[in-house]
Amino acid sequence: MDSIGMVAVALLAGALRVSTPFLFVSLGECLTEKSGRINLGNEGALVLGAMTAYAASYESGSPWIGVLAACAAGGVLGLLHGVVCSLARVNDIAMGIAVMLAGLGCAFFFGKPYIQPSAPQLPVMPLGFWSEQPQIRSALDVSPLFFFGLAVAALMAWSFRNTRLGLTVRIVGDSEDAARALGLRINLVRILSTVLGSALAGIGGSFLSLSYPGSWNEQLSSGQGLVAVALVVFARWDPIHCVLAALLFGAAGALGPSLQVIGITQGYYLFYAAPYVLTLLIMVLTVAPGRALRGMPGELSLTR
Template identity: 60%
Template sequence: MDIIDIGWASLPLAIIGGAIRVSTPFIFVSLGECITEKSGRINLGLEGNLILGAMAGYAVSYLSGSPWLGVLAAGVAGMLFGLLHGLLCSVKRVNDTAIGISLMVLGTGLAFCLGKPLIQPKAPPLPSIDFGYWSDTPQLRAALDVNALFLVGIALAIAVYFFFNRTGWGLMLRTVGDSEDAAKALGFPVLRTRIFATMAGGFLAGVGGSFLSLSYPGSWSEGLSSGQGIMAVALVIFARWRSLRALWASLLFGGAGAIGPALQGMGVTGYYYLFNAAPYLLTLAIMIASTSRSAPFVDAPGELNLHR
């Protein structure tokens, strides 16, 4: 296929394609944190789940030859780490935040240690769907080359919305997160619910990590996550603990993260690191602008530490 020069029109296409790629792990991690925080528990250790899932997914994909088995293994690794987090936080007078930070360091260290032999081997990547097959423009086809996990993430955001608002289990989870006393009065198992919610959040964070190692950037290295697990917690607060808003917030963050590489592809190399800081600056600006002094965190689950 001949290369077609469409000039600066390729910039928005590059940003759209980059937004889809960059946002995918954020979708899974932010949805997982939505579930966890809805139960009244915050997990700042998702960075550890993310990077451990990336390592486990890459290892299983390499050894089995199946990237989807790698995704499952990544989820299981994140779920087990979430179980550890849930059990530790169930001990009286244990601080969720301190446990989360400790497990983030532990998970990152374990991934770096166990993943040393995986830096050189090449694992089978996740498949993508070419939605731009009808076009002869390479830039458009690249933008519309969508990984299957992105579509799974969209479906999952809708499913989580219906889970929270249309199911008895979702009502129980929200009750546990809003008022522990009310949940106990209704006979709901508070500790068990929070443990399962933390496990579910860890599972989704692990799946998000598998995207990093098996799709974009598509290899295993120690600097793979770049703090995305921590940023997902900020995205959940910005999304006001709503799954569909978390989806849009992830896309917005992904688009901001794609600005730097897109401009570099156009030959604009000045202030490259400043453009790479765009998603972090954008997140900070949006959170400041969307915070009300009269009713801070009005949508937050009542049992979250940040709400007390």
């Protein structure tokens, strides 16, 4: 295989891996914001989910128990955020930052004993079975969590358009007056949406510690939970667009390692900043004055 082909395969494999945590956190934030609430605490849910998954996998010997534990840990943080934000005069942004710091603090405190031990890792799906080259077969080993994320995105998109539950979330997020007129329980809908959204972020964290990079340490996330908030804006609050945006961010994150495959090492550290440069560029292009944010739920507010 020539150099261009090697870079293409490495970029594809890297995109599938790197995009997975972005995918889960962005889907979780999309669900939460569809109900009219912003949750910056998903960065804390991601890191706490990673630690909890690794600890549960190590103690139980089953990585799938680790994934379930991460889901539960993220859900607990989401419940905290959802309940407190339902109180009068509580700001979503301020509370989200507090929840993020709480999640990070808990993960760092309780995760110290698990930095050195080796926990069982999630199995992989060998998409490179067609190749005789070991490097390609290894590169295209994809976690089943990626395909689970695709299924979640499809289910969310279908639910928002075709189910009573999805319509309820959309009404609550678009107009509180309309929701009250229909007798909907606004706080309950937002709390449940926040819990489920943070639970998805926790699953994204389990991918980091049990699949790629497959370890637990305090610098595991690199701000992916916060980047995912910008990703949701870029995706216009559409779950399918979240998948495409996550793959784009994943490809940007895989650019540096992909270039190393063909021997480009000088200045490759700059390429690791690609996802953050892309985030800044996207925010400038999509939130510039005079540009309407199509798809934004009507009740989303920085001051509520």
